[in-house]
Amino acid sequence: xxxxxxxxxxxxxxxxxxxxxxxxxxxxxxxxxxxxxxxxxxxxxxxxxxxxxxxxxxxxxxxxxxxxxxxxxxxxxxxxxxxxxxxxxxxxxxxxxxxxxxxxxxxxxxxxxxxxxxxxxxxxxxxxxxxxxxxxxx
Numbered sequence: 001x002x003x004x005x006x007x008x009x010x011x012x013x014x015x016x017x018x019x020x021x022x023x024x025x026x027x028x029x030x031x032x033x034x035x036x037x038x039x040x041x042x043x044x045x046x047x048x049x050x051x052x053x054x055x056x057x058x059x060x061x062x063x064x065x066x067x068x069x070x071x072x073x074x075x076x077x078x079x080x081x082x083x084x085x086x087x088x089x090x091x092x093x094x095x096x097x098x099x100x101x102x103x104x105x106x107x108x109x110x111x112x113x114x115x116x117x118x119x120x121x122x123x124x125x126x127x128x129x130x131x132x133x134x135x136x137x138x
Contacts, residue, residue, distance in 0.1 A: 013134050014079060020127045021077035024089055028069025035062040038100070045099035068092045076131070086131035093128075097121040 031038060042058040053061070072088035075081055101121065103114035 013131075016127065017079065017082055017131060018077045020124065020131070021073040023124060024069040024073030024092075025077070028066040028071075028073060028092075031066025032063050032070065035059050035066075038062045041099055045095075065092050065096060082131055082134075086128040090125055090128050090132075093121055093125055097125075 039055060039058045039062055042061050043053050043055065046053040046058070068088055069092050072085040072092070076085040076089065097118060101114045101118040103111050103118050106114045
């Protein structure tokens with residue numbers, strides 16, 4: 001690697017963490033503030049797994065997942081424990097993606113949009129894996 005690049009990598013990683021965090025803070029805040037239809041989606045997803053969840057518990061799950069996204073997203077943007085933050089976000093995003101965007105079960109008119117959202121979330125997971133794999137600056 002050219003020596004002129006080495007000092008820039010830390011700056012690029014900081015910028016990428018800030019850019020990556022926005023979706024989590026925004027979506028997480030929305031989930032905490034207004035769980036809405038996510039509650040039924042959570043109940044349906046859990047039922048598919050053979051687990052019955054009350055409306056109240058599903059709402060708590062949605063809000064807790066949103067709170068993790070807000071907290072870990074903000075920490076990632078600020079560079080506070082970035083690897084732990086990224087790991088928490090992956091942990092929150094996997095069930096969100098599987099429950100919220102099952103394009104394989106969607107009606108034909110919704111399948112395309114669900115597929116886009118599913119793969120957008122996978123791309124975000126890819127960015128988070130990049131944070132997990134980044135070398136610490138010495």
